[in-house]
Amino acid sequence: xxxxxxxxxxxxxxxxxxxxxxxxxxxxxxxxxxxxxxxxxxxxxxxxxxxxxxxxxxxxxxxxxxxxxxxxxxxxxxxxxxxxxxxxxxxxxxxxxxxxxxxxxxxxxxxxxxxxxxxxxxxxxxxxxxxxxxxxxxxxxxxxxxxxxxxxxxxxxxxxxxxxxxxxxxxxxxxxxxxxxxxxxxxxxxxxxxxxxxxxxxxxxxxxxxxxxxxxxxxxxxxxxxxxxxxxx
Amino acid sequence: xxxxxxxxxxxxxxxxxxxxxxxxxxxxxxxxxxxxxxxxxxxxxxxxxxxxxxxxxxxxxxxxxxxxxxxxxxxxxxxxxxxxxxxxxxxxxxxxxxxxxxxxxxxxxxxxxxxxx
Numbered sequence: 006x007x008x009x010x011x012x013x014x015x016x017x018x019x020x021x022x023x024x025x026x027x028x029x030x031x032x033x034x035x036x037x038x039x040x041x042x043x044x045x046x047x048x049x050x051x052x053x054x055x056x057x058x059x060x061x062x063x064x065x066x067x068x069x070x071x072x073x074x075x076x077x078x079x080x081x082x083x084x085x086x087x088x089x090x091x092x093x094x095x096x097x098x099x100x101x102x103x104x105x106x107x108x109x110x111x112x113x114x115x116x117x118x119x120x121x122x123x124x125x126x127x128x129x130x131x132x133x134x135x136x137x138x139x140x141x142x143x144x145x146x147x148x149x150x151x152x153x154x155x156x157x158x159x160x161x162x163x164x165x166x167x168x169x170x171x172x173x174x175x176x177x178x179x180x181x182x183x184x185x186x187x188x189x190x191x192x193x194x195x196x197x198x199x200x201x202x203x204x205x206x207x208x209x210x211x212x213x214x215x216x217x218x219x220x221x222x223x224x225x226x227x228x229x230x231x232x233x234x235x236x237x238x
Numbered sequence: 239x240x241x242x243x244x245x246x247x248x249x250x251x252x253x254x255x256x257x258x259x260x261x262x263x264x265x266x267x268x269x270x271x272x273x274x275x276x277x278x279x280x281x282x283x284x285x286x287x288x289x290x291x292x293x294x295x296x297x298x299x300x301x302x303x304x305x306x307x308x309x310x311x312x313x314x315x316x317x318x319x320x321x322x323x324x325x326x327x328x329x330x331x332x333x334x335x336x337x338x339x340x341x342x343x344x345x346x347x348x349x350x351x352x353x354x355x
Contacts (some may be wrong), residue, residue, distance in 0.1 A: 015299035016299030048239075050339065058331045069268060071274075074274040
């Protein structure tokens with residue numbers, strides 16, 4: 006069997022730093038659950054399950070970016086566009102937890118690190134970029150595709166630098182940080198381009214078939230307005 | 239949940255199942271960006287064990303659940319790698335959808351209107 010590990014393994018970052026990030030991840034996910042409750046209606050809840058399942062599937066599809074080096078989608082930006090930032094972070098976390106506990110991918114000790122990078126940092130960066138870009142780009146299928154592409158490339162690089170931060174704080178080996186940062190950023194720009202193409206295709210397809218199911222088209226139009234009635238915060 | 243949404247979900251799930259169950263067999267088996275960066279600077283033997291050098295992955299430990307039945311996206315005991323990956327991918331999509339949709343459904347906002355729905 007070839008290499009199938011895709012996330013940070015045990016022992017790469019030391020125990021104390023891994024524990025700190027685990028606590029941080031749990032706290033952030035608790036905030037996401039609270040905020041997500043507001044977004045999750047009867048339409049978004051099953052859609053979010055589908056987004057999680059889709060990200061799981063696409064994460065299995067490693068594509069070559071350099072000779073001997075592959076990459077796969079992380080999914081933060083895709084999730085933000087389809088189901089919003091809070092639910093999106095929970096979707097990516099669900100995928101990472103299933104991968105860790107069922108498929109032995111990504112160390113159990115490293116789960117907080119992986120969630121921090123891909124589900125929190127990647128999704129947060131994706132959200133800020135999507136919200137910003139949709140102020141200038143048209144809210145059409147093609148505008149959404151361009152948004153998804155740009156936001157994906159940058160959010161993947163941001164997620165890769167999350168690892169660099171964790172490695173700087175608790176790396177079990179002593180390599181030069183500028184080298185680690187540069188190597189991670191370089192390869193993740195290429196992975197981000199691949200992710201961007203997948204995310205752009207996916208959101209453009211959903212926007213054409215069911216624009217009403219695209220969170221970014223419904224919610225990023227106006228500042229904070231809740232279209233449904235009967236909501237008391 | 240409306241019938242139209244049901245059809246969309248079924249279609250989306252089918253696409254995910256095809257990607258994880260069939261297309262996944264054509265995915266690259268090279269180490270990903272993180273793994274490749276982590277291995278740079280070390281030398282490896284045929285089994286993938288580190289034999290020398292300095293790299294990020296040097297102190298890498300075994301996964302706590304390395305012996306689980308679906309470890310490494312394959313099914314333990316199935317030698318045909320195509321079938322093993324296909325079944326593991328299919329199981330993964332269904333498990334992720336089940337857990338995700340279940341939890342999100344429980345956490346959904348219940349407005350007064352939803353009560354009688």
